[in-house]
Amino acid sequence: MVLGLIIPATAAWAQTPEPTSTTPAEAPRTEPGRLKITATDATGAPVTGASFQLRDATGAESGQGTTDAFGALDLPSLAPGVYRLSQTGAHDTHYARVPDRDVVVTPGATTTVAINVPFQQSKITVRATDARSGRPLSGATVSLRTDDHTITTLTTTVTGTAAYEIPMSHEVTRVWIRQVRPPHGYETSTAERAVTLTAGEPVTISLSFKTEAAAATSSPPRAASPTAPAGGHALRGHTSPNPSPSGTSSPAASRAKRPSTAAEGTLAQTGAGTTSYYAALAGGLLIIGALALVLARRRARRLR
Known part of the structure; x- marks a missing residue:
């Protein structure tokens, strides 16, 4: 009996597992x-x-x-x-x-x-002023372009300025500025101006405008148009050397083109001269009529 109890206990002891290590395993290293x-x-x-x-x-x-x-x-x-x-x-x-x-x-x-890495933009400012007083002008419109395309159009504000930051594809770029519309009451200029821009460097363009009245004063005087001779008389066949551009004749030219009954080289009767002519003719007819009446009466007396 005692031997039977000892044998199972010995077998159970022989089956107990051995203790294992608790040290964690190293993680696999990754290359940088x-x-x-x-x-x-x-x-x-x-x-x-x-x-x-x-x-x-x-x-x-x-x-x-x-x-x-x-x-x-x-x-x-x-x-x-x-x-x-x-x-x-x-x-x-x-x-x-x-x-x-x-x-x-x-x-x-x-x-x-x-x-x-992009280039920095270049800021361009347009300033419009009155040519005489230097007063800032609003409403001046200009266009900016390169050699192959238009960049933008700017219009000055009440401060007389307008600004735009231009993207730069090169360190140095040339642009052209042209007036599109002047401020109200000022003359237009069609000239273009070349401006060289450098990346990251601002540029200011000043434009001065003349008023239309000042521009007209500074322009050369126009030649005066010819007029008819004084006294209301015009030579027969005389025409104006500068006909009206609209295709209509001036009064002097119209009178010159009218047919005249006067002999070649004489003056045609016009205006007050025509009235005097008809008055003299009427007076002559009255005199002739009176003489004819007197002669008729005398003839009647003789027949009696």
Whole structure:
């Protein structure tokens, strides 16, 4: 009986598992990644001296640097993950800063990021003034264009100015400015003016306008139109050397074109002269009539 109890206990002890180690296993290591940045401008030229900063998901800086003479920046030994890339500066003030962007670094690989750095815009201001007083003028409209397309149209406000920021595709650009409509009461000029713009540098263009009355005064006097001779008489066959542009004849020309009963080289009767002529004719007829009456009476007496 005692032997039977001992045997099962010995068997149970022999089946108890041995204790295991509680030390955690090491996680597999991941290879670091690399970020390569290349910066160029709108013309394809490398941008030297552009500074960039890389931050991880917590906002901590993970890398920073400046592009070299080839516009390249290499940031090695980066833990795989998503980063925020920001431009912090530029050596050339003609360049603008690019907006922030997210980049992904993969383990054991090189991530290449191509960045196009734009030129800064150039602000152009148009100022319109009165040529005599210098007073600012509103309502002056001008157009801006390059050699191949129109950029915009500007109209000056009550301050006499209008401004526009022109996107620059090159560091230096030439634009043309032309008057489209002058302020009310001022003369128009169709001349164009060339203006050279540099990225990031403002330019002011001053335009002066003359009033229409001043422009008319400064213009050469017009030749006076010929008039008919004094006294209301015009030579037969005389016409004006400058006919009316509307195609109608002047009064002097109309009188000159009328047929005249006077002999060649004499003056035609016009106006008050015509009235005197008819009065003399009537008087002559009255005298002739009176003489005829007297002669008729005398003849009648003789017949008696």
